[in-house]
Amino acid sequence: MPRSGAEARSRLKQAALELYRENGFDKTTTAEIAARAGVTERTFFRHFPDKREVLFDGEADLRDDLTKSVAEAPEGLAPLEILLRAFRKAGRIMERNLPFAEPRRDLIAATPTLRERNLAKAATLAEALAEALRQRGVEDRLARLAAHAGWATFHHATQAWISDPSRSLDDYLDEAFADLRRLGAEVQSGQ
CATH class of the missing domain: 1.10.357.10 (Tetracycline Repressor, domain 2)
Incomplete structure (x- = not known):
């Protein structure tokens, strides 16, 4: 589990990038991104308003x-x-x-x-x-x-x-x- 907000944000970005490349952007959910990053979906939404913004951080x-x-x-x-x-x-x-x-x-x-x-x-x-x-x-x-x-x-x-x-x-x-x-x-x- 990430220990800091910056670490969680970084892991979410990396997880999203991996999943987008594996499954495509449209087929990837915020729940999948959060799970891959080892955080809750609620944590995802504390850092990003939607799954597009991960790429525009x-x-x-x-x-x-x-x-x-x-x-x-x-x-x-x-x-x-x-x-x-x-x-x-x-x-x-x-x-x-x-x-x-x-x-x-x-x-x-x-x-x-x-x-x-x-x-x-x-x-x-x-x-x-x-x-x-x-x-x-x-x-x-x-x-x-x-x-x-x-x-x-x-x-x-x-x-x-x-x-x-x-x-x-x-x-x-x-x-x-x-x-x-x-x-x-x-x-x-x-x-």
Whole structure:
């Protein structure tokens, strides 16, 4: 039996991941997850509101971390540079969770309800980033565009890194943001 809340949460996440991979997301119940983790179903619901949220654990912490990083970025940086700095910092969390990231990505890709939830979470994170940029004085229209483009670029970089972690996540972030800048330059030059 897990001795701490953090240990129980970790065991529930691992049990859910195993069961989702073995039986599929739709066929796995919260009771099965709890039993595999060695806790009661009531304990499951103390940690997670539903079985989807097991795969999205840490989203609130990520949002808080990102928005704090945006707020604390040095003055004079362009919005995308502010976001890149925030994503690099948040990447440390991702790096610690790599063993969970690949199977999580595959489960989300294979499960329509999880893809829908993932898109909703991404939109919420992008809106939080837009608000953090607005708080820095970035015009609303630019803040929203930068936040959504930045989040898509972060997602692109993390997916590439999960597929091939032989390079650092920072390398993938630098490459993806350089590509984004290059695309912007091509638009400006009419290419």
